[in-house]
Amino acid sequence: MYAFNPHDYLEQLVPLLLELEKVEQISAKGLAQLVKRHAKPNGNVFSKDEIVRGYRELAGTHGIAPFVQSFLKKVTMKPTRTQSGVSPVTVLTKPFPCPGQCIFCPNDVRMPKSYLADEPGAQRAERNWFDPYLQTYNRLQALHNIGHLVDKTEVIVLGGTWSFYPESYQIWFIKECFRALNDFGTHDGRDKIFQWYEDMAEELKKKDILRTNSPKQNQKSLAELQIDGEAITKTYNRIISEQYTAPEKLGGFDSYQVASWEELEAEQKKNETAAVRCVGLVIETRPDNISEAEVVRVRRLGCTKTQIGVQSLQDSVLNLNKRGHDVAATRKAFKLLRQAGFKIHAHWMANLYGSSVEADKIDYEQLFSDPDFCPDELKIYPCSLIGSAELMQVYKAGKWKPYTQTELAEVLSHVFKVTPQYARLTRVIRDIPSQDIVEGNMLTNFRQIVEQSLEEQKIIPQDIRSREIKDGIFDPKDIEFKVSEYQTQVSTEYFLQYLVPAEKVAYPHRTSKKIPGTEKILGFLRLSIPKEQSFISELKESTMIREIHVYGTVVALGKDGTSKAQHLGLGKKLIVRAEKISQDAGYKKMAVISGIGTKEYYRKRGFTDGELYQFKAVSAK
Ligand code: SF4
Structure with missing residues (x-):
């Protein structure tokens, strides 16, 4: 694991940080020149990751101001990554047979179906043995290292057809994602897991089974099995079954990659109040x-x-x-x-x-x-x-x-x-x-x-996406409310939005100070009024909040802030408006499909826990 210690570079790092502190903003070119002026003794320059690590470590010492978020913004590499308000953490499932035979779908046996080995996300997954804990933890670490807040994350699980993986694997996979979120910042379980995979690979190597103890080589040899000259000789599903799933069984992977519902629920419970919460979880099928x-x-x-x-x-x-x-x-x-x-x-x-x-x-x-x-x-x-x-x-x-x-x-x-x-x-x-x-x-x-x-x-x-406020600055008095309605086969959908006219939004941190469009969206809520009873019994007689999203660069949970969208109480106001629509439609309760890490937020707004959803009583008209 990477071992950069800022204290080994105090002579270069302290003047660099002090100089950086003095400037209000810095361009990419300016930052490149600055790091060149304060290069390491061997002539290499500090990466942004190292600058951020150095700042986190040294703030409050050597005359460097105590930790301030605005400092990090100057060096954050990809500020747009979290402008939607939530940090995305994408993880890939392991290669596994897929029931589909779609002719356009890549057959790269190094990856879960439909992914390609040289896509950056796929490479990250492969380096981490497709392990959910390692992928989640390392992604959080990478985001944190470049200055992003990770307290609100959306975990996006990609790869093949999720529903086709064994249930025990699915439960384990999600449990491990939650465990990594819960551990982040308090406990680091990565070394132990890495060791487990390497030991298993070593065992398999001894038994002359395909795998080496290098994920890269294993993956390469898998690919070679499939291609003979120009011709693809075996199907994806066959190779994966023979060369991946079967050796995994021998190596005991399938008894390692298993968890019970109770174990998952225990990690979910912890995540409700963890420092890094899962506000959304996505699968593809x-x-x-x-x-x-x-x-x-x-x-x-x-x-x-x-x-x-x-x-x-x-x-x-x-x-x-x-x-x-x-x-x-x-x-x-x-x-x-x-x-x-x-x-x-x-x-x-x-x-x-x-x-x-x-x-x-x-x-x-x-x-x-x-x-x-x-x-x-x-x-x-x-x-x-x-x-x-x-x-x-x-x-x-x-x-x-x-x-x-x-x-x-x-x-x-x-x-x-x-x-x-x-x-x-x-x-x-x-x-x-x-x-x-x-x-x-x-x-x-x-x-x-x-x-x-x-x-x-x-x-x-x-x-x-074309209307998101991103890093725009606006005056709260210019906020407008809009509600639109559309019909689906099973519901009347209400789309509630808080907007600001585009001409009232400024972008002082951009070369182009205005972004085209008629309006910019600060936040929205999706409300479903059902036309027929849901097959889920606890949802009977209830309307449903399917999503609440308030934009703005991520801010720490529970902190009061400035004029960014997340500090204006828009989420709360949207819920009040949804409740009024539910009441007018004659409903007595409103459900929300809450993410595990948002349960506390809804409890504070009067929702109580059901089995799979949270509910709020709607007052009579
Ligand atoms: S991964 Fe999706 S697109 Fe590819 S074969 Fe399976 S179902 Fe079809």
């Missing part, structure tokens, strides 16, 4: 894996949001791409997830085999015009041609080709144009390393290109 029982089970794990692969709303396209489920399955999944109060994060694909630019535009519109769908968030994945995917054969046969950049821009512009205010376009392009793409778009900044083109056409995107 397929529509045909969603059933009433699955929804309840996922909720019991502590999930608040589900990423779900929609990909297309045309059965013919789903069939051609061997998705293995139809649109009816997607309709049913949306219905069950919404009835259980989940936030629905849909994955939709452009440029699939069997589709076209015009067909894509119509398909995307249907996501919002058809009340069976109406997702809350979206990741748009234009289909990329990856060497290991079955789509290569279709491409070689001349039956499919990737869109040109102009065609892709046309579809994505349309996506921005028709996405309503209540939905968030989290991503419009997948950041696939260009060396993995055989042909097609390799620009990962395509979002900016499309946004610029929309600006030139004077089209203002309305989706949530």
